[in-house]
Amino acid sequence: MFFAVSVLYFHKIIGLTLAEVGLGLTLAGLCGLCGNLPLGRLADRWGPRSLLVALTLVQAVAVAGYLVVDSFAAFLVTACCVAICQHGSRGVQQALVASVVPSDERVHTRARLQVMANVGVSAGGGGAAVALTIGTPAAYQALVAGAATVTVVAGLTLARLKPGTARPAVRKPTRGWEVLRDRRYVVVALLCAVQDLHMGILQIGVPLWIVERSSAPSGLVGVLVVINTVCVVLFQVRASRGTDDTSRAAVSLRRSGLLLACACLLYASAAAGGAIIAIVLFTTGALAHAAGELLHSAGQWGLSFTLAPDHAQGQYQGLFTTGTSLAVVLAPLVLTTILMDWGTTGWLVIGAAFVASGFAVPPVVRGARNPSRTSVND
16 A cells, blocks of 8 residues: 555655655665565575565565654664565465465466455555545555555565465475576576566556656546456466466467557557547457466466475575566666657567567476476376
């Protein structure tokens, strides 16, 4: 709930300049990016449940720390702590799913978690809207306190989760940075990271394109976000069926590349017509975008689980989510530069990247064994 209005809080309430906020959040994002892989390996040693509880509770304390931040230095330290916990938790959460859920149910479970996350974001957006409407320092501070409290509750709930039973009876020792020697997995993670740029398109690219290059009303941005959220909530679990199989997960990513490219073409075309045509094209593009996102999420979850051995799920998931975090960090720079400077050509370049990355996945994973399923069954 807080992160929707965090920039305004840092600027209006704490008193930082927008340049300081941008620099601090960028440095924090890079800091968080560096923590994914080490935290993933730590999850293999300590167990993902214990580590995820610790990260969640530390994040709650760090978020609460925003209430007493009064300088750029304090803001930077706090933001880095939040980013390390937030980014690092993604891979550890994936490892936790692998440790408590049988191999053929992991993607389905991850899809249900995604639905719950979207519902939570929507509810949090309502709280953020209330704070924006009131606009007082107390309203913003209540939002920060609420976010910290919710995070504490999440950590305590995780602490009550029973230890997993899906890991193999005899665990193989993790041989150093095993994931970095798995070239197939590294390549798949990078290809999925290219498609992860789609998240920035809806948050950054489309709003800029609507306001700067089209005749559509600026309020359409909120409508498109709602369309995306509703599609994920209603169809993510269904779209994930069968992607616990490596080949089907790869096909899902190939199809997602095509759909995301279609969305790019529709978004680009919206700049050429009047307001009505632009609204239709943006809405149609948002539907194609949502469909591509559903298949992309399902496919990458499938491959991230099935190509990773159970004894090293932590570091494997840490690497995979590093790709996602990298896309999140680079999206503002990449999308604003390509779309605003190159215009329609920029949309075509991004669409081509989606198609190329999607079509590259099946050949890379062809013939791959399923180490996670093998280790559980042996």
